[in-house]
Amino acid sequence: MNRATLLVLADGRFPAGGHAHSGGAEAAVAAGRIKDAADLAEFCRGRLHTSGLVAAALAAAAAVGVDPLELDEAADARTPSAALRTAARKLGRQMMRAARATWPSAELDALASVRPKGAHQPVVLGLAARSAGLGPEDAVYVAAYESVSGPATAVVRLLSLDPFDATAVLARLAPDLDRVAADAAECARRVPIEGVDALPASSAPLLDIGAEAHAAWAVRLFAS
Amino acid sequence: MHLDHSHTHDGPAAVSADAVRPDGRRRALRVGLGGPVGSGKTATVAALCRALRDELSLAVVTNDIYTREDAAFLLREAVLPPERIAAVETGACPHTAIRDDISANLEAVEDLEDEVGPLDLVLVESGGDNLTATFSRGLVDAQLFVIDVAGGDDIPRKGGPGVTTADLLVVNKTDLAPYVGSDLQRMARDAKAQRAELPVVFQSLRSEEGVSEVAAWVRERIAAWTAA
């Protein structure tokens, strides 16, 4: 395993579609819940500890070799919003394409052929990490970080927020990221023994409601 | 871990530029249309659809900045049946979706081929962006850059990747030149200096000839693609 591979997978410019999604930030900005960097920090913290934690645990479980189809169902069950299930599968399909081109593997091919329209993104991300020779401890970090870096980048565009402030928000979240990554990895380690019920199922109802409303907008900058 | 590029995939196509689809058929030629906002990209797409739809199996992908306006316009004009028009959302950055991260566009193109194919031609319109926005070679086989005479007759002189490297430069709205004081000769000279042998078409979609020169260029491209 090459440590630097983690940088390639975690790079915000990894071409897997993330740039078109705001992680719920566009809906939150429109609802007046994000107006400045302080609000962004709170939004990101909430997202990280809820859907970020779930995504990280799913990714880690896929990285240790848990059946991705079982994880895909577990992801469905943990995503009450239909709009977010659609977005997660779309992004999963895009991640699959990028992963198969960069770290081809029989496991990726197998999942792509049974889920041609996409499996949930965190599951594909975890399998991509596995194909790249990375482990669950790497996959959790990529998933957890993505759960906050996406909204932060989006808010820079949506509010013309100072990009230095947005990056500082991410930097201040590092201890939270470490904690979520550790918790997610711990849950994932239990999955081979206890099954997918060992995965966290935390959710943020406002993110779900916001996503449903956002999906119906006629004019929007981001796909979700 | 293996990075062998000859690796065979049994799932859906993974590699963007593959000329052959997973079912063994040769895929459609993909032509990108870029250029500044309002230069006439959507109007050119619409005119091309009308000119070519009886002889070719066509589909269109639009990349709007923040709406589905382009797709909606094409639907309203009924240039193609609705199932042949797909809109990609770009997170406010069409240039990212057509160049740096082309995954959503590739999926739109592939879904169109799966659902309404076989197709001969897919036109991919980029939402109006800036003069540096070009399409990835992983997404399109050829690209047009559409500018207009009203955007200033010094655009060809200023150059930029779109103007200098596009496979075809289209200077649109020549009917407006007298009203905006644009010097078409000078635009042609400057374009020639920037592009050497690469072709340039001056057109007015308000004229009798309309899109016919561009349509002829597309037909040549299709012939070359099919023969390859």
Ligand SMILES: Nc1nc2c(ncn2[C@@H]2O[C@H](COP(=O)(O)OP(=O)(O)O)[C@@H](O)[C@H]2O)c(=O)[nH]1
């Ligand atoms: N006068 C004139 N107007 C044109 C021509 N081509 C397009 N237009 C108009 O220019 C406007 C912008 O065209 P559109 O295709 O939407 O531009 P896009 O933003 O590049 O897609 C529309 O009102 C068109 O009807 C042309 O050749 N001459």
Ligand SMILES: [Mg+2]
């Ligand atoms: Mg347009």
